[in-house]
Amino acid sequence: MDATDADIDLRDPSLYLNRELSQLEFNVRVLAQAQDERLPLLERLRYLCITCTNLDEFFEIRAATVRTATQYGSAQAPPDGLSPSVALKLIHEKATDLVGRMYATWNQALRPALNDAGIRILPREAWNAKQKRWLRRYFDDEIMPVLSPLGLDNAHPFPRILNKSLNVVVVLSGKDAFGRAGRMAIVRAPRSLPRIIQIPEEISGGPHDFVLLSAVLTAFVDTLFPGMQVKGAYQFRVTRNSELIVDEEEVENLASALKTELVGRGFRRAVRLEVADTTPKPILDILLENFQLPDSAVYRINGPVNLNRVIQVYDLVDRPELKFPPFVPRPRFSDEESPFERIRERDMLLHHPYDSFSDVLELLEHAATDPDVLAIKQTLYRTGKEPALQEALIEAARNGKDVTVLVELRARFDEEANIRVADRLQEAGVQVVYGVVGYKTHAKMLLIVRREGKALRRYVHLGTGNYNSGTAKVYTDLGLLTADPDIGHDVHLLFQQLSGLAPAFKLKRLLHAPFTLHRGLIAKIERETANAEAGRPAWIVARMNALNEVAVMQALYAASRAGVRIDLIVRGACCLRPGVPGVSENIRVRSVIGRFLEHSRVYAFCNNGKREIYCASADWMERNLLRRVETCFPILDAKLAQRVHDEALASYLADTAEAWQLEADGSYSRVQPEAGAEPVSAQGTLLAKLCG
Template sequence: MNRPADGADTPATTRGRGARPARPLAAAAEADDADPLRDPALYFNRELSQLDFNFRVLAQAQDDSVPLLERLRYLCISCTNLDEFFEIRAATVRHAQDFGTVPAPPDGLAPATVLRRIHDRAAELVDAQYRCWNEVLRPALTTNGVRVLGRAQWTARQTRWLRAYFRDEIMPVLSPLGLDPAHPFPKILNKSLNIVVVLKGRDAFGRVGNLAIVRAPRSLPRIIQLPERISGGEYDFVFLSSVLSEFVHELFPGMEVKGAYQFRVTRNSELIVDEDEVENLALALRDELQGRGYLRAMRLEIAASCPKPIVRTLLQNFELPENAVYRIDGPVNLNRVIQVYDLVQRPDLKFAAFQPRVPKNVDAIFELVAEGDVLLHHPFDAFAPVLELIKQAAEDPNVLAIKQTLYRTGKDSPIVEHLVQAARNGKDVTVVVELRARFDEEANLGLADRLQEAGVQVVYGVVGYKTHAKMLLVVRREGRKLRRYVHLGTGNYHSGTARVYTDFGLISADPDIGNDVHLIFQQLSGLAPAISLTRLLQSPFTLHTGILARIERETRHALAGRPARIIAKMNALNEPQVMRALYAASQAGVSIDLIVRGACSLRPGVPGVSENIRVRSIIGRFLEHHRVYWFGNDGQPELFCSSADWLERNLLRRVETCFPVLDPEIAARVREEALDNYLADNLNAWELHEDGVYRKLAPDGDTMPHSAQASLLAKLCG
């Protein structure tokens, strides 16, 4: 776990309180004679490491070399990530504390300990976020003609316009609720904006005022842009929370408002459906979704000036402990300032636009792929070839069947339209829709309904295992034979994320790969027995054991005095057996480089254990998302791309695919672009040290500055 050294928001280093110093191996052996590599001191806590990732994101907001509006975007991302952390990760730890149903993690920390450390670390992050907003970004935006105005900054003319706006656009949709025996504390929706109002006096019925709650409906914009004729500036904005606080007294005529304090509650958003006990997963999920916004409270954010008695009242109503409250010096929904990024048309304050590369002859996609595999490196390569493959398959009279997995697709996805058209054109179309894709459950239910209405065979996957694999299979008649074309990817079939996530996609007509994908689809849609695959590794069956076998093979090479090397890139790492295998490989002399964007439970650099392991995290313009595994294999290297991180859930509790890159030229390209290139990065790379500190790298006198993402933009899109 990592937290900033000498300050919560110091961009140069981050260190985590979840980390404990590694004990010497002798002490570890006394703790566990059977396997010293199980010593909890060798591991970081996954939740605390994930929380700390957001300090590295926040460091981008503090970096003067990043365009100003992009820095604002990074700040908002860190805030949104923190919301999701409490909704999912902290909620999972709380569930483990209450019910004790989760096995102890490798780090050995009890849930109660983790929750205490989460609070302390999250409080540091929140403080750093608001100092970044109040002291750095907001003043810098003002200097550049983008003003987010607080109430004290409003001119008389602006105040008059905002009062009229409040009366005309806001007040008609508000329903203030005075708290008394007839009006108990209302239900507060997850992450909604609310104002608690302190009142004095009596209303028309003679009721004594005390407290009232004003809930801001989600239909109201959280950021209001002032007209230029009123404000004098092209880009002047105010938060809805400021407008509510300023004019809330108009909701309580005849009474005195003694104070108004904004607050927001974050709730558990992890849906739990007992799949063994339901006959229809879609119906069960619909029932669960109705109540998701009102599940158990996890965190209370409230204005810093709110009196303690009111805070205690809110904590009591939300059934939260004292350490669940976060006092906020600014808007409680700071992430909503992301709307300013979209509203301000200032290219000089954003990253320079680029044009993704499109392969030649993409209009004849089947002929192109028949000549050889096609590698797509998003976002530098356009997503268009994937869309073209589905579109042309839908229209081609020689195509007989299309099969695809869908985890996240985005709103109004062209992929869905192509699949619907394919079904209408008489193709046999099967789609595996993962209903339990977190936060996309409702969208995927609607997607499934749309596809079924068009005649598509929709499959919901396998009970107990999320289908996270990214697969597309097209069966096409060519002469007297049927040929399979496949697309396999590390990222979702989502046109939007393909522009901002780094991912690989491989389009191939390789017969063995095509047959493997065919067998997996049969397994997902039917009740097939265990299958034997020729090329692919698959969770939950062969991917975990396949990774372990390849790590152990490198270990044997090292013990025999042969060259041994592992390079792997992923989003997160916490699977205990894989980490122990990496430790053993390091002890044998295997050189190991891990590029892990987010949570990493492995502790590198421990003498006698992991001194041959190096871990780095890359945070840049694009979200690092591809998963690539390279094993040296004594001069006969193997390279795989996958949909799976090296997490317990991905390797053991999901349906994932891991596919080899067989073409030597393409494999060399993947190695160079996604591994060597990132290992050379000294501008956006953070290196994890044994003590739990992430230190940001910088060029020294002997090395040239190198940004992996910038080099790919120049090389592939220049």
């Protein structure tokens, strides 16, 4: 390293990408799936709707946070150095471009392709007389009775508009029955109304003809204002800040405080306004004034403002040839053996969705009825709607087991569901705890204590994903089932720490946030750096959902400068710039977007030829490493470690079908196969190998 190299400041903001802009880039990659004609048509529609939903959440949380910072300031500047006002401007520019691409994909590609396939989402101008008569009756019988139009005047101020709800602003002329002059009214679509209406085949002539609720509302809205003339009807939707704020140290009951906050979540400060692109400026100005938003918060929409609701068509249309081929996850437990015997014999690795999540449920159900099981402890972050896991825990408690469940009430957008789960478990006699004040418990742990002869043995499941059978079918995640005494000891201490008031323990095998994971990762990166400087082999391969923690990025930059080869597989936002001369020339970053949502977290280190492989619940983000309870566990069995390396790392580095490479400027380019070679899909290869 020469003097010029030594002068490089790794804190230089130009070395870092903006988190919010990187997150928007991820949604560009998801949208590219909707534009990919190689994929089944209804799957492309699903990707478009996922992009819409992702963008909603982005505005509810990330953009809302930046907008708040423009008004009240932020605790510290982000590593990229962008001020909140500049970041908000760039967000608007990039989001506007993304929205334009989304609706172009819908209007110019997917809607015509669906029509050609016999799946018609009919616009108003395409309705024939028979369809229009049926829709008019449907409006009169099913829609109008639940509507409450509100004419705006001095006695009727602008109503409260629920977050992400469908609304129509109506421009009127004439007078009503009381002689009041009409100018403008708001029609809110209750959540009880279906957003997609299927026209009966005998009416429409086709089995898959649909109409959007927004089109029906605007077509027949004049029915709501008899004696007046409708001059225009324009759909709109407002997105609000959805981050819940509870001062945990001030409240006496976290569950009660969250229930109170949830009531008002749908009416918090507005951050985005979507309107029909035909909305006149005077009407738009009235909407902006009422929502207290600037012009830069407006997104004019050429299509339905709630495009994500078209996802219902995916489930309503039974056309297997237009969807991904089905597959059956493989079970790992046989009917002839006890799960405990199998795990005691040797550690097991579960790679979802290729391996069935039913194995985890089977283990828990077996523990609930096994007379030798004394205690069950589990963390729950996102539980899903299926009750099998809850039923097993309840049955265990009724069978006299000591059952303790840590339910994380603050799992974003799942708070209400988790409160219901916690209440149900408590009513059945399960001891429920809510974790640690100020720290979300994101760790995925299951501990079963069983008496075997004169001794107690601990059985453990540790995972990278949630105990959720629904997401386990569409997310890639890794889980370890083990009876290793040291890992069992560590997990026991972690539960003791979470449910009691225990001090920080020194663990034998696990790294855990917020105590040892952050510094442990940096120590391992620095060890690779030292090995490279000493001329020893050194490399790092890590896979995660997002990367933004500054100290970790600086350690990676230093390692790269020392000659460590670093491959990062980062699905979503990545704030590190690869390929910067003199800084990150040895770092490659790729993102894989495929049939399944990449959710596994895996870290591998060369360790001078004595390879270490860890799986974790934590991304390399500030919140995960410093402000959450997370676990990071080693894969000790050599064969399983090789499986993790081959299936979760090497296969993704070899992907040339669904992989994108991050460039130094923050853009992504598709990874291309070598000339003459067939594209290689990591997910496709694993499906064929593990489920074929």
